[in-house]
Amino acid sequence: MQIQSKLPNVGTTIFTVMSQLAMRQGAVNLGQGFPDFEGPRELFDALARHVREGRNQYAPMTGVPKLREQIALKTEKLYGRRIDADSDITVTSGATEALFAAFAAVVRSGDEVILLDPCYDSYAPAVELNGGLCVRIPLRLPDFSVDWQRVRDAVTPRTRIILINSPHNPSGAVLHRADMDALADIVRDTGILVISDEVYEHMVFDGVPHYSVLGHDELASRSFVISSFGKTYHCTGWKVGYCVAPPALSAEFRKVHQYLTFCTFNAAQCAIADVLESIPQHYLELPAFYQAKRDHFRSLLAGSRFQLLDVPGGYFQLVDYSAISELDDLAFCEWLVAEHKVAAIPLSPFYETAPDARLVRLCFAKNEATLADAAERLKAV
Numbered sequence: 001m002q003i004q005s006k007l008p009n010v011g012t013t014i015f016t017v018m019s020q021l022a023m024r025q026g027a028v029n030l031g032q033g034f035p036d037f038e039g040p041r042e043l044f045d046a047l048a049r050h051v052r053e054g055r056n057q058y059a060p061m062t063g064v065p066k067l068r069e070q071i072a073l074k075t076e077k078l079y080g081r082r083i084d085a086d087s088d089i090t091v092t093s094g095a096t097e098a099l100f101a102a103f104a105a106v107v108r109s110g111d112e113v114i115l116l117d118p119c120y121d122s123y124a125p126a127v128e129l130n131g132g133l134c135v136r137i138p139l140r141l142p143d144f145s146v147d148w149q150r151v152r153d154a155v156t157p158r159t160r161i162i163l164i165n166s167p168h169n170p171s172g173a174v175l176h177r178a179d180m181d182a183l184a185d186i187v188r189d190t191g192i193l194v195i196s197d198e199v200y201e202h203m204v205f206d207g208v209p210h211y212s213v214l215g216h217d218e219l220a221s222r223s224f225v226i227s228s229f230g231k232t233y234h235c236t237g238w239k240v241g242y243c244v245a246p247p248a249l250s251a252e253f254r255k256v257h258q259y260l261t262f263c264t265f266n267a268a269q270c271a272i273a274d275v276l277e278s279i280p281q282h283y284l285e286l287p288a289f290y291q292a293k294r295d296h297f298r299s300l301l302a303g304s305r306f307q308l309l310d311v312p313g314g315y316f317q318l319v320d321y322s323a324i325s326e327l328d329d330l331a332f333c334e335w336l337v338a339e340h341k342v343a344a345i346p347l348s349p350f351y352e353t354a355p356d357a358r359l360v361r362l363c364f365a366k367n368e369a370t371l372a373d374a375a376e377r378l379k380a381v
Contacts, residue, residue, distance in 0.1 A: 063091025
């Protein structure tokens with residue numbers, strides 16, 4: 001049988017590759033971005049209760065009503081925007097599903113989607129599967145800031161979407177109010193839509209607020225804003241996320257969602273709704289929680305041969321290994337896991353055309369023992 005691949009340049013994700021290498025080598029896995037500690041006990045108790053009470057069948061397609069109501073309250077509390085729980089919020093099976101549904105809802109054959117490189121590896125395949133063309137704009141090194149003039153210059157009559165991601169994966173860079181204003185100036189008086197990937201919204205450090213698209217009137221009216229409970233509650237395996245969009249965009253989004261996954265884990269939605277209501281301090285305290293991990297990990301790596309880049313947000317530390325090796329980043333990560341038993345993620349898979357830089361990503365969403373063990377091995381490099 002002859003099959004013409006729709007994604008001929010896509011193989012197994014780098015996250016799977018490095019995690020498998022870590023398992024085979026018995027390495028400390030700082031590659032794939034998941035915590036090795038648990039979320040709030042109240043969340044797991046609530047999940048068990050809802051399972052026992054029989055919430056084990058299909059949830060409503062758009063999401064459990066109480067959860068959508070809690071999302072609406074949280075959005076108003078944090079970003080000052082009142083949204084309609086019925087028309088503006090759709091609960092999804094993870095943020096990756098939400099991203100795909102947003103692309104599928106509005107991208108037609110030949111439409112252009114502007115992506116800021118480096119970017120999360122699910123974006124481009126989702127665009128291409130829906131007939132779109134990716135237009136890559138490199139972020140500026142070393143701070144991974146956006147050159148908005150280059151974005152403006154890349155806009156054509158075929159531009160359908162500009163995708164932003166803050167805090168940014170893999171770099172941890174964050175967007176500010178001036179960035180939102182610059183983006184609004186570009187899309188004003190056009191039909192261009194915005195997808196804003198905000199899954200790390202509660203991980204912004206050093207007293208800086210998270211500037212959400214939902215806090216910007218002009219952008220909110222033309223945007224899909226995507227968030228993740230898996231990141232917020234340290235339960236990435238539950239795959240529960242959501243999309244906030246104005247009614248017209250939500251209606252198109254839901255047409256795809258209902259035939260993609262239809263609905264999301266019912267009891268988990270009920271449990272998350274409970275903790276959003278009962279322990280809002282959890283997400284309010286996350287910036288300090290992860291900043292402490294960032295600072296601790298950086299202190300453990302002090303004196304190593306790695307150069308540590310700034311980390312304004314997220315839960316990843318980029319390190320420059322130029323003083324250690326001239327290997328490319330993939331070869332360096334393979335060497336690091338084989339010789340020093342630490343798994344990292346190379347940066348080049350996040351690019352269409354990677355720059356001449358020697359950078360790898362380390363996840364610090366780990367407990368203290370894991371970070372200490374990894375740092376001891378990294379300092380020996």
